[in-house]
Amino acid sequence: MTASGPALSIRDLHKDFGAAQIIRGISLDVREGSFHAVIGPNGAGKSTFFNLISGRFAPTSGKILLGDTQISGMRPYRINRLGLSRSFQITNIFNEMSVFENIRCALMWPGRAGYCFWRRASGYRRIGAEAERLIEEIGLSARAGEKAGNLSYAEQRALEVGMTIAGDARVLLFDEPTAGMNHNEVEQFSGFLRKVAVGRTVMMVEHDMNVVFSLADRVSVLVYGQIIATGTPEEIRQDPAVREAYLGAEA
């Protein structure tokens, strides 16, 4: 990754499913250190776009670069190893294991930072210390010994984010991070995400416009497989094409 270049560059990205053109020529730079939201109506292609970036789908054509490295078409674990990590709601959590064990496990996944040295006792201690640091960062120190299955939904989401950032991921993808939360949880979790984003680059798909406009410093609007606008939250709010195509009365 270059010092001044974008964290992620997408160049003329296309994805077809059979005859259906779902992603129709997306080009986008995601600035290093930015919190970049992708919004758009249902079926616009947001999840497909994330699946292309994280490597779950191979593009039909076009390029995706993580820093200077072309990642399009790579397997997800290789992209993850290069520093891009995607949050998968709470499906990554092992309910029968404690918070500490879940985080330690994430740190020891093949290809993650700790894998090479964890077999040695000193390495194992280092993993333990790193797990404690991460648990503090996600605000779950008081719950470190608790089984993940006993945590509240919001705590489980925080744990899952902890597992996403384990191994020093520099670029994070969050897919509807506040889905399923009540009003108070959304507020609390937004504050948490704001802290986690410091020093990292975040891309987020989110339907809740309050969350988008309070967290994001850049917003792209995806409509029918194409980005119709990218800008600051204020620019997006004012954009006539965006208001017509998507935000409507919400803006």
Ligand SMILES: Nc1ncnc2c1ncn2[C@@H]1O[C@H](COP(=O)(O)OP(=O)(O)OP(=O)(O)O)[C@@H](O)[C@H]1O
């Ligand atoms: N594997 C697939 N095979 C065929 N069509 C697909 C596949 N995945 C997604 N699609 C289609 O692509 C279109 C975009 O879907 P996608 O889930 O990316 O939209 P989205 O913007 O994330 O929608 P939502 O906001 O409702 O989650 C939809 O019409 C969907 O049916």
